[in-house]
Amino acid sequence: MPRMFKNLIPISILLLTPLLTQQAAAMGRRPLPSNSLAELSANHDLSKPNQDDKKVILTGPKLSLIFHHGSRRLIFNNTLILMNGPLTVKSQHSFLTATDTTETVAPLLMPEKLLSQYQPIRSVILDPGHGGADPGAIGKAGVKEKDVVFDIATRCQKKLNAMGIKAVITRKKNRNLSLKERPRMANKLQADLFVSIHANSSRNRAAKGIETHILPAVNFPSTAPSSFSKTACAGNSWDKMNVLLAYSIQKSTLLTTSAADRGVRRSRFSVLRNATCPAILIECGFLSNKVEEKNLNNPVYRDKIATGIANGIKELVNLQ
Numbered sequence: 001m002p003r004m005f006k007n008l009i010p011i012s013i014l015l016l017t018p019l020l021t022q023q024a025a026a027m028g029r030r031p032l033p034s035n036s037l038a039e040l041s042a043n044h045d046l047s048k049p050n051q052d053d054k055k056v057i058l059t060g061p062k063l064s065l066i067f068h069h070g071s072r073r074l075i076f077n078n079t080l081i082l083m084n085g086p087l088t089v090k091s092q093h094s095f096l097t098a099t100d101t102t103e104t105v106a107p108l109l110m111p112e113k114l115l116s117q118y119q120p121i122r123s124v125i126l127d128p129g130h131g132g133a134d135p136g137a138i139g140k141a142g143v144k145e146k147d148v149v150f151d152i153a154t155r156c157q158k159k160l161n162a163m164g165i166k167a168v169i170t171r172k173k174n175r176n177l178s179l180k181e182r183p184r185m186a187n188k189l190q191a192d193l194f195v196s197i198h199a200n201s202s203r204n205r206a207a208k209g210i211e212t213h214i215l216p217a218v219n220f221p222s223t224a225p226s227s228f229s230k231t232a233c234a235g236n237s238w239d240k241m242n243v244l245l246a247y248s249i250q251k252s253t254l255l256t257t258s259a260a261d262r263g264v265r266r267s268r269f270s271v272l273r274n275a276t277c278p279a280i281l282i283e284c285g286f287l288s289n290k291v292e293e294k295n296l297n298n299p300v301y302r303d304k305i306a307t308g309i310a311n312g313i314k315e316l317v318n319l320q
C-alpha cells in the first residue's frame with residue numbers, strides 16, 4: 001500500500017462490503033466469509049489499522065494486535081496466537097475470517113463479556129499426560145515426560161487450592177489413564193476447566209519453548225498437518241473460552257519461565273476433541289532439547305511452570 005494511504009479507512013469500501021455481500025447472496029454466490037480489520041478497530045475502539053506490506057498493527061489503551069498478511073499469526077499483547085485462518089488482503093483492506101473475528105479476536109478483546117456468559121470458574125481438572133507403562137517423551141539424560149508433568153500438576157494443584165480454586169488431578173502418580181477417560185473425569189466432577197499437561201519432543205534438537213494447544217474451529221485445519229476430520233466435535237462447544245484460557249495460560253507461563261513463545265496452536269488432540277468443558281493442552285518444553293531437559297528436571301523450574309498455569313487460571317477468575 002502506498003505510504004499516503006497509511007492509516008486511512010476507505011469508508012466507501014466499508015459501506016460497500018455488506019451491500020456487495022447481500023448482492024452476492026442474492027445472486028446465489030457464497031457471501032465473503034471475512035471481516036475487515038478496519039471494521040474490527042472501529043467496533044472495539046482501537047487505532048486505525050497501521051499497515052505495511054507485511055503486517056497490520058492495531059492498538060488500544062492497554063493492548064496491541066499485530067496481524068501478518070497471508071498468515072494465521074496474531075501477536076496479541078506480545079503473545080503468539082495461531083488463528084483459524086490467515087489474514088487476507090483485498091482492495092487494500094485486510095480481512096480476518098468471520099470465524100476468527102467472533103471466535104478468536106472478540107474473546108481476547110472482551111474477556112469480561114465472554115466470562116459473564118459462563119458459570120463462575122470454581123474447579124479445574126489437571127491432566128498430566130501418560131503414566132504407568134507409558135513414559136511419554138524421554139530426554140537424552142533419561143528424564144521422563146510422565147514424571148515431569150505429574151510433578152507440575154501436583155504443584156499446580158496446591159497453588160490453585162491455595163487460591164480457592166478446587167483442582168483435581170486425573171491420574172495417580174504412576175498410573176496411565178486412557179485418553180477417553182481423561183476428559184470424562186471433568187464431566188463426572190462437573191469441572192469448569194480442563195488443563196492437560198505434557199512435555200514436548202522433536203527430532204530437531206534445537207526446538208525449544210512452550211506451546212498451548214486448543215481445537216481448531218470446525219472446517220479449519222490444525223496448525224500441524226493432521227488427518228483428523230474437520231467436522232465438529234464435543235470440544236468445539238467452547239471455542240471462544242478455549243482461546244481465552246489458552247492465551248491466559250500461555251502468557252502467564254512465559255512470564256514465570258522466560259521460555260520461548262511457540263504460541264497458542266490448533267490441534268485436534270483426543271483430550272481436546274472429547275472435552276466436556278473449556279480445555280487446553282500445554283506442552284511445557286522440549287525433553288529433546290538439552291537445556292530444556294535440564295530445566296524440566298529442576299524442581300525450581302517446574303514450580304515456575306506450575307505457578308504460570310495457576311496464575312493464568314486465576315487471572316480469568318479475577319475477571320469474572
Ligand SMILES: [Zn+2]
Binds near residue numbers: 130136137198199
Ligand atoms: Zn505427551
